Amino acid sequence: MPEHISPPPEKLTAEKLTPEKLTLERGFTTKDFTALRAYVQRIAPAVIARTYYNPDEDPHAATPGSMERHLNAMLDALVALALAHGSSALAEHLRASIRQHGRPLLTAVTFRMVIEAAQLAALPPQADHAISAWLRPRVAHRLKGEGIQTLGELVAFCNRRGGSWWRSIPRIGPGRARAVVSWLRRHEAHLKLRVDADVDSTDQAGVPLVAAELVEVVPLAKVTQSGLASGSSGGSDSENRLTDRLTLAPLERLAVPHALSGAHGENRSAAFCYIQANHDLEAVRAYLNRYRDQPKTLRAYTKELERFLLWAVVLRGKALSDLRVDDCEAYKDFLKHPDPRFVGERFARHSPRWRPFASSTSNASGSAALSPDSQRYAVRALRSAFSWWVDVRYLAGNPWKAVNDPVVIKRERAIKIERALPAELWRKVRGELDARSAEAGGVQGRESASGVQWRECRNGVQWRAVRAAILLMGDSGLRREEAASARREHLRPSSYGTLERPVWELTIVGKGQRERTVPVSAATLKALRAHWSDRVKDDRAKDFDGATEEGKQSGPLLGPIVIPWTDASRRRHRAGQGGDGDSANEAGYTADGLNRLISRMVTELVETMDNLSLDERRQLGQANAHALRHTFASHSVADDVPVDVVQKVLGHASLQTTTLYVQAEKQRVVEEVARYYAGAAHKTGR
Structure with missing residues (x-):
């Protein structure tokens, strides 16, 4: 076994280190113990400094000499703690080694015993501790590139991003990410912070385990009553509590209370229904099933219907088949300024942090207001879905027929052809x-x-x-x-x-x-x-x-x-x-x-x-x-390729769309000639 010889015992006696003083003045982290273990195994101090410490933040790692002095001082302190608090057999062994050699000789086994005896010197991690005190320099450096400075900020970052939190950080792969999250979980009691369940959920056949869980959403009124019953007082704290407790889920994981399922909705048709749908969720899925071979359309319609269904159940407290014209008008207004609790960063649909509206479209006020064009698209998509439910005799009538489309500006050019190179x-x-x-x-x-x-x-x-x-x-x-x-x-x-x-x-x-x-x-x-x-x-x-x-x-x-x-x-x-x-x-x-x-x-x-x-x-x-x-399109039209040929190549359904490129070419001709006129006037002085 490789051995490390510590300094003479007189130094230990002169410093009179006590466990109480050590605990108060400085606590050793697991990184310190790991570095010291490497030192006992005769790893060079320069290598230890480079591997476990950052010289910019740890002055004792600036030079090999200072690193060795720091490690020797740490070893002295741990031996003193082991003498005071270790087993009688370990203490006797250390004293005998000091009497015989003038200093303690530690093998890998005795070093481990010293560490176990001196665990009271280890400072537990706290939320405000710098990540560099606990993580290796390379990992800490990459996390700092994302603005993460403390362990608390690291937990918040993981919870905000979910299971893919590591993807935006260079050279942090799933293995390192799993190790970091496991370490955070082991120290949740000391950090007083909890890492969310899905941050490192295991995949099986590509589907995260958490995705198999159905989530029942409840009306906001029940959430509010629950919050008041828990003794919440004070506006901002209550709002924060309600925000956290508002449970939302995408369509494939959604469960609705029976009273709001639409099984006995007021707008349900009394005639024979052409689809097997006992409640609103089954009716929504039957409608979306029509677009199973059109993935882009299916994705767009799913987004609009799940937004509307969640709004109806959670905020309106009604089943989809109970809604009337005034409810539809209220949802049209809701699209202008969605509730902040419905808005969040983009997450995978299996994540508990998923929200119906993405905050990437947020304005300065924190809202995720849709553009007028998007609002009109949502209204038309819902009107079409309700019309189909009426046609298949699931609903008796379509309240969206009495709702006007949101007003939009008719653009002069719908296609941004000016981006052509x-x-x-x-x-x-x-x-x-x-x-x-x-x-x-x-x-x-x-x-x-x-x-x-x-x-x-x-x-x-x-x-x-x-x-x-x-x-x-x-x-x-x-x-x-x-x-x-x-x-x-x-x-x-x-x-x-x-x-x-x-x-x-x-x-x-x-x-x-x-x-x-x-x-x-x-x-x-x-x-x-x-x-x-x-x-x-x-x-x-x-x-x-x-x-x-x-x-x-x-x-x-x-x-x-x-x-x-x-x-x-x-x-x-x-x-x-x-x-x-x-x-x-x-x-x-x-x-x-x-x-x-x-x-x-x-x-x-x-x-x-x-x-x-x-x-x-x-x-x-x-x-x-x-x-x-x-x-x-622009260059082919400029080179006199017939417009109908360009239309066929581009796949435009209407020739009118293709003629926009002809207008763009006319604009370019005018601009070029105007530039020529300006140059000629400059040369002639007129």
Whole structure:
């Protein structure tokens, strides 16, 4: 066993350290004990200082000498405590070692006994303690980057963000996060703070355990009475208590008291009902089931109906099938200024902190008021749902028919076509993408135990991925959802091409589930080939032109090179492999993921491109994924492509929508000529 020799016992006697004095003046943390254990095992003081302490906050870790003096002093204090409070056998052993060697010789076993005897010197963690006193410097440094300074702030941060609290913090993965939360839970009694139950809930098949629990919501009147019964007095404290006690849950976890279930609602139809719905929740689910094959529509309608149902039960104290016109008018007013208790940060739907309205839309007053357009959408969605319930004879009448739509301003241009990149800027961006994509780079490392898991990606590979996405959207006018769902088997040479001018075409399913075919440029095809080669590990499938056969699924055109090391990501990206482990058959980008990728890389271009003017940096900085679609439309119209052709490529249902780009081109012509007039007047002095 390695041994550590402490200083002579005379030093201990001279300092006359007592446990009481030590406890009052300074308490040792678990980090101190860990560092001292490493010192006993003959780890160099310099390594201990670097591993367990931050020299900026711990002066004793500034130099190896000061670190060693600090560790020796700590060891002296612990030996003194062990002599005073340890077992008689341990005390006799230490005294014998001091008499024989002039100092105590500690092995790993005797050191552990000393630590156990001296536990009264350990200061329990408190909510106001700095995180650097308890966590390793690297972890503490990353948490401080999020503005977390104390243990209390760390608990609040975890409770506010829920189970994914660690995702926004660099280099804090699920393993470290679980260890931090476990430590916080062990010390809840000392911290006098509680970590919420779902902060580290375990997933099974991708579904958190807490999601299986049904949550019964109750009317606000009952919550208020309960709060008063508990003896709450004082306005602000009572409001805070009521805010905390207001229980809300999304539709899939929602349970309603029988009295408010609508089983005997006043507006229930007496005629034979076409759906099997005994109460309002079943009627809502039957209506939403109509849109099970339209995920975006289903998500939007679910949001509106669960908001309305929660408002009716919790704030109005009525069942959905009891509501009348005045109730609907009240909800229309509620949408202008939602109750703060219905508003919160974005959380997963299984989290107890989920709220129907997201605070990201909050104004300065803390409200989450919807825009007039969103208010009108909500009213129309509810009116449509009630009409269907009347048609299937669940309800006798539709009170929303007597409610007017919220007033909205008719915009001159509903589409923000001004975000389209000018021709010269578009040319510069394409050239920069080509240059960065040509950088040497390849994918390195795979995780053999779990199939295809990319560990590391050099810069050129990522730029080739973003170039393929940007050109596919900017040269073919695709929406981000269409680009994300585009597949290799739907891309083929067009029968209308020639040897001199070959043309490829891509068939996609666009908005409104309408299928259309768009042309693909030669530059886009080249970019897709390079991106395909980066992704596919099978040499036989690397041939982009021959990667598909009739009737065979060959994979998405765009897919991530680096897959996050999380269970959810691995499940999603391997769902389409079919057991062959081919990365081309993995799930591609989601629409949101593709948008984030493009936004991140465009930001890097704005910050690092050399040949951009200040105005061009501003224009490029305002661009997003959808701006690439506007770019195609504006440039094709400017190059005299017929408007009806542009309409077919863009998938516009109305030609009137496409003519907006013609008006934009006219505006550009006027602006350019006006600039010419101004320059000519300056030259002539008139």
